[in-house]
Amino acid sequence: MTEPAQPPSARREELLGLAYAHVLRHGLSGMSLRPLAEAIGSSPRVLIYLFGSKDGLVRALLGRARADELAVLPDVGHGPVAVGRIWDWLSAPEHRALLTLWVESYARSLVEPDGPWAGFAEATVRDWLAVLGGATGSLAVLRGALLDLLATGDVERTTAAVRAHVRTLTAAADDREADGSRP
Amino acid sequence: MTEPAQPPSARREELLGLAYAHVLRHGLSGMSLRPLAEAIGSSPRVLIYLFGSKDGLVRALLGRARADELAVLPDVGHGPVAVGRIWDWLSAPEHRALLTLWVESYARSLVEPDGPWAGFAEATVRDWLAVLGGATGSLAVLRGALLDLLATGDVERTTAAVRAHVRTLTAAADDREADGSRP
DNA sequence: GTATCACTGAAACACTCGTTTCAGTGGCGG
């Protein structure tokens, strides 16, 4: 008989926040209940009680991470400008941990299509493609540059690459406008 | 007292190949000795004897994966053509498993900087940047499109994005040539 | 005062993990 997940409550939200902070520091896929519980001042018993199971906790944490990511999207605009703004957000040092967590979850969902990670990779591709208006190329540049940045920490080089992509986007847009107004 | 790793031998190479095939199917970061040994007709005892430890086996497997990747590089050429050729190789269905393994190892090395994964992410960025002549933008497009492809399986859309990038590269090269020959 | 409620501590269960110990194989060179 497995314990049912508990609906949101004050204590649940509090522990979720603490667990989220811990997971940003130490990774999600290697997380285990006893060390986590001790670090955030709780116990495995309580985590299972509040989240139903470890998988329930992981799902809740992934939901929180996804919400954190999508929080920037509303005011990012459209077209080439949006790409630049998104990169500013991605390359900000304070988001490094969140984005490492993102890569971790992405990889895990590719390897292990079952379990709480299921569909994470497809979901984020869909999310961001929607924001970028279906611009697969821009998404690729952003994600690729992000991978590079997370591995090397080289903000200058990766930022230059994204900026160059944004320039070619705006140049192409200008060309289209010129063709349209002077045929 | 920990068992020393064994030098290459017939049996060692054979088991490494079998383990490599198994890991391509089932992932590397969740690998454990007993199931692996049973699947490839061996025993944990022998794996530890031949590779010194689980970490030693993981290192050997990562080395094999890296060699597999670098095998294409010699005859890929330079400039925009190289990007297209690399993408042909990356998007080939028979390399899907290898590249998923690559993403897995990349993510793991970001989260867990110690252990056998250490430095894997930096190393591959360096490897590929060398092939691409330092073109961070092209590397980003390739890696980003690859992530997209592995998650969605959409070869058409991702290939179109890479082709578009190659076109802007060749266009830029033509412009430079025109400027140089007719000033 | 008592019943109900969300929450918790301690301990155990039934695993799996990497690794070690000990005791062998079978083959090949001397």
Place this chain on the structure above:
DNA sequence: CCGCCACTGAAACGAGTGTTTCAGTGATAC
């Protein structure tokens, strides 16, 4: 025949895993 050598099987060790059982807290509601 003997000793060496690469390799192997069975079992155990100690640690760590998610989860469960049972027995409580303390606060709040009636």
